[in-house]
Amino acid sequence: MSDSAEDVRAYTVRLELVDRPGELLRALQPISDNGGNLLSIFHERGNLTPRGDIPVEVDLEATPGQFDNIVDALRDAGINVIQAGAEQYSDELTIVLVGHLVDTDLSDTLSQIQRSTGASVRDFSLSAPEGEEKESSARLRLATQKGQARDVISEVRAIADEKELRVVEPLLGGEAV
Amino acid sequence: MRVAVMGAGAVGTSVLELAEEYGHTVTAMADSSSAAVDAGGLDAEAVLDRKHQEGIVGSGDPEDALDGEYDVLVEATPTTLGDAEPGFGHLREALERDRHVVLANKGPVAERYSDVRELEADSAGEVRFEATVGGAIPVLSTIESFGAAQITAVRGVLNGTANFILTRMQNEGLSYEHVLAEAQDLGVAEADPTFDVEGTDAALKCVIVANVLGDDEMTLADATVQGIHELPASALDLADDDGQTIRLVGEITADGVRVGPRLIADNSALAVSGTQNIVQFDTTYAGSLYNSGRGAGGPETATAVFADIGHLD
The missing domain is CATH 3.30.70.260 (ACT domain)
Structure with a gap:
């Protein structure tokens, strides 16, 4: 398999969202804005982090370049990115x-x-x-x-x-x- | 073969009763306080009657049995930890007289394996101990025939009492205490079930297998052991809901010996029911192989003793 920057790959991003309306949508926006293709969202309802945030896991497809932009955009938007990587x-x-x-x-x-x-x-x-x-x-x-x-x-x-x-x-x- | 039997519990008395059928002669038998010795062969029924009525097997001293005429000493006294006495002393005495030793007692090979092998090396006698692991199930002879180097791991359900308790807890949704009392009524569990339910008995068997497989001597102290006595019925319920079960599994791998309650699929070969035992051998070229059957009991364990005697020249 080639490893070109144009290859679309699967990525998993773990986020911790503040518990307030609209926060999930705000977190997903940078993904589509930067050309990522959303595969699944796993929303761990009822399981809060010690700070009271809600852990969310997002699976998406993107090229490596797009993925870097997505993570940057999420962080710029003040969203807590716990883990981001190609690990499936x-x-x-x-x-x-x-x-x-x-x-x-x-x-x-x-x-x-x-x-x-x-x-x-x-x-x-x-x-x-x-x-x-x-x-x-x-x-x-x-x-x-x-x-x-x-x-x-x-x-x-x-x-x-x-x-x-x-x-x-x-x-x-x-x-x- | 002329056989001397040390220990007059379930295994020892079964050896006495069945010896003739296997073509052997029991010339001596001892319990902890007495002995019956007859170089021409003991009358099994008379010895057992006396044991039953008077609590002794004969008028002699246990030492007389050890000093008697025999080709193989069957050591079937209760398993003891640490110095493994008196079983280890019996083994030593027989080997020093160049006699063979067949063990049903786990102590010597679980706690003092290299001492046993050293004594054996200096003796014309041989030591065999199939009966110490999994009752009638051929475990050590399976390893022997494949070659220890070809076995990469061994896993198994090696304690019938613990397996009976877990099976009942899961099938009936009963608590540990309830099923234990039931098992004691049925004679499946002993009055003091500690050895079985805390995993010690399974761990001793695993340590023996590890000693046969590996170069470094192991003892019970080297094993990681967790029992089933603190397992709530709710844990089995949750496993059951998910198509799984919990069994007390012993595992011998390159990482050492571990015994503890483990989750396995309901339809796994290792998920045996009731007092059944099973052993899984992982082999280098043939995947996993399984031997299962009755892992305890007098005649069952005596069957393994006679298999060992049959392997002696």
């Missing part, structure tokens, strides 16, 4: 967290996982049949970059250790059967 999420893994999930600030746990692993939380379920003060379980589906699953799991383990949460990891390796 291609692997998925599921983990279960067990412990005092609610007491240890679940939303912070999820933010930490996304921030330090670069993985994206695609799906999330909490089960707290005995009430939120008791131990509960959560299932997370994470989208990771290809080949990163092991690194992501060890980061998750470190975050969980700090909060005294237990991780039920997926079994990787061997032939999928």
